[in-house]
Structures are given as C-alpha cells and as structure tokens.
Amino acid sequence: MSDAGILGHVSASQVKTYRACKRQWWYEKVARLPKAMGGGKDTGTALHHEMRAYLAGEIPASRLSPLAAPGVPELPLPGTTLAEHALEPPPVAAGLPWTGSIDWLSPPQASGEWAGIPWVGDHKTTKNYTYCLDKEELAKDVQMISYAYYASIKWSLPESGFVRLTHVYYHTDPGPRTKPIKVVDTKAQVATIKSLWGEFETVVQDMKATAKAPTAAQVEGNAKACWNYGGCPYRSRCPSNKSAAPAPETPEVISVHRLLFPRKAAK
Numbered sequence: 714m715s716d717a718g719i720l721g722h723v724s725a726s727q728v729k730t731y732r733a734c735k736r737q738w739w740y741e742k743v744a745r746l747p748k749a750m751g752g753g754k755d756t757g758t759a760l761h762h763e764m765r766a767y768l769a770g771e772i773p774a775s776r777l778s779p780l781a782a783p784g785v786p787e788l789p790l791p792g793t794t795l796a797e798h799a800l801e802p803p804p805v806a807a808g809l810p811w812t813g814s815i816d817w818l819s820p821p822q823a824s825g826e827w828a829g830i831p832w833v834g835d836h837k838t839t840k841n842y843t844y845c846l847d848k849e850e851l852a853k854d855v856q857m858i859s860y861a862y863y864a865s866i867k868w869s870l871p872e873s874g875f876v877r878l879t880h881v882y883y884h885t886d887p888g889p890r891t892k893p894i895k896v897v898d899t900k901a902q903v904a905t906i907k908s909l910w911g912e913f914e915t916v917v918q919d920m921k922a923t924a925k926a927p928t929a930a931q932v933e934g935n936a937k938a939c940w941n942y943g944g945c946p947y948r949s950r951c952p953s954n955k956s957a958a959p960a961p962e963t964p965e966v967i968s969v970h971r972l973l974f975p976r977k978a979a980k
C-alpha cells in the first residue's frame with residue numbers, strides 16, 4: 714500500500730500529535746488502534762453543536778446553555794459568518810488533502826479595526842485556564858494557521874495582508890471567582906502564515922515516510938509526551954514503557970485492526 718493510501722488525508726490534530734510523539738501518531742493513524750474518549754469530549758461536542766446553530770441563526774442567544782451564553786459578545790453576529798465551515802476544497806500539504814472544519818469563518822470586514830481582514834475562530838472547553846494558548850502561541854498554532862492559510866487562499870489575500878485568529882475558552886467548572894470565559898485574540902500576517910504552512914508540509918512529508926514503518930518499535934517515541942493531556946492512550950503497549958505488555962503491532966494485527974476499525978470519513 715502506498716503512503717498516500719495509508720494516510721488518505723492529514724489534519725491539524727494529526728500534525729500536532731506527530732510533533733508531540735511520532736509513535737503515538739503511528740498507533741493512532743497507521744495501526745488505527747482505538748483510543749479512549751475523555752468525558753470532556755461530550756461537553757465540547759455539545760457546545761460546538763449549539764454554537765453552530767446560534768451562529769447560523771437557527772436558535773437565539775436566549776436558548777443557549779449557561780456554559781455557551783457568556784461567549785456570545787465575543788462572537789460574530791449570527792448570519793454574518795460561516796459556522797462549522799469545512800475546508801473545501803481542502804488545502805494540499807505535501808500531496809495530501811488537509812481536512813478540517815472551522816468553528817467560524819467571517820469574510821474580510823468592511824470597516825473598523827479589522828477592515829480587510831477575515832476572521833477565524835475556535836470554541837474551546839477547559840477546566841483550567843492555565844493551559845490556554847497565549848497570543849504568541851495562537852499565532853503559531855497548527856490548527857489556527859491551517860485555517861488562516863485556507864482563508865488567505867479563499868480571499869486571495871496579499872502577503873502583506875492579515876487574518877484575525879480567536880480562541881474563546883469556556884470554563885466547564887467555574888468557581889465563584891473564575892470567569893466563565895477567556896478570550897485570546899490576535900492576528901497573523903499572510904507571509905508568516907505561508908512560511909508556517911511550509912513547515913507543516915515538511916512535517917507531512919516526514920509523516921508519509923513514518924507511515925511505512927511496520928512496527929511501533931521502529932518509530933521514534935517521545936517520553937516527554939507520555940503524560941500530555943491526561944496520558945497517552947497507548948502507554949500500556951508502548952515499548953518505551955518498561956512494564957508494558959508485549960505489543961502486538963505485527964502487520965497482521967494491524968490488518969485486523971483496520972478491519973475492525975475502518976477509517977472514518979473526515980468530518
């Protein structure tokens with residue numbers, strides 16, 4: 714099977730995982746081993762559903778949940794933006810389509826502080842603002858820069874142009890002294906966006922080579938990533954874990970996993 718056949722497409726989350734630990738990415742996207750879903754996933758999914766409906770003008774702000782409602786002043790007006798907009802046609806990175814869905818994508822503004830600048834935004838749920846990106850990190854974030862790259866193509870922006878980037882963080886367990894939301898808002902210049910996109914393409918090229926590795930042991934691991942985001946879901950089988958059970962990553966077992974867990978279509 715060709716590397717393009719194994720991968721099919723790439724995404725921001727794949728590139729983030731790969732940068733953190735190549736072996737974790739291999740387990741997830743090449744061996745296609747399932748990973749447990751955290752409880753926070755349901756909360757985040759529900760918030761995204763109601764925000765999509767609100768931004769599309771399908772429900773009023775008065776019907777939003779207590780978790781979602783505080784974000785309204787920070788968002789585009791309903792009906793003025795593309796809500797949960799799929800990257801279509803997808804940008805291409807090292808020959809592979811880059812898939813994704815932007816929580817909101819507003820066309821270049823007609824006037825005001827953001828005149829001539831499109832706006833990409835993302836809703837995030839969190840239990841701790843400590844882990845929020847700051848402005849500098851947001852302006853280099855793989856997901857947001859891939860969205861900004863898409864916007865720069867969609868509206869044929871010049872290299873001197875800008876794209877506005879926003880994260881709205883919704884606290885899922887605010888105490889009496891915790892603000893219900895936190896907003897991180899910045900902009901990135903198109904020349905920088907294109908330069909970062911070039912770096913992502915280099916990573917994707919490396920992913921295509923790594924996808925050919927027949928076993929996890931032949932893929933570089935990163936012990937510093939083992940406890941990221943609550944812990945790597947593949948710790949119990951990873952060769953880096955000395956107490957791990959023997960890992961069944963033979964090509965035959967990979968084939969069985971692919972039968973059991975066929976690739977899902979990208980959203």
Ligand code: SF4
Nearest residue numbers: 734934935939945951
């Ligand atoms: S346990 Fe650590 S080294 Fe092994 S795949 Fe997970 S993150 Fe990588």
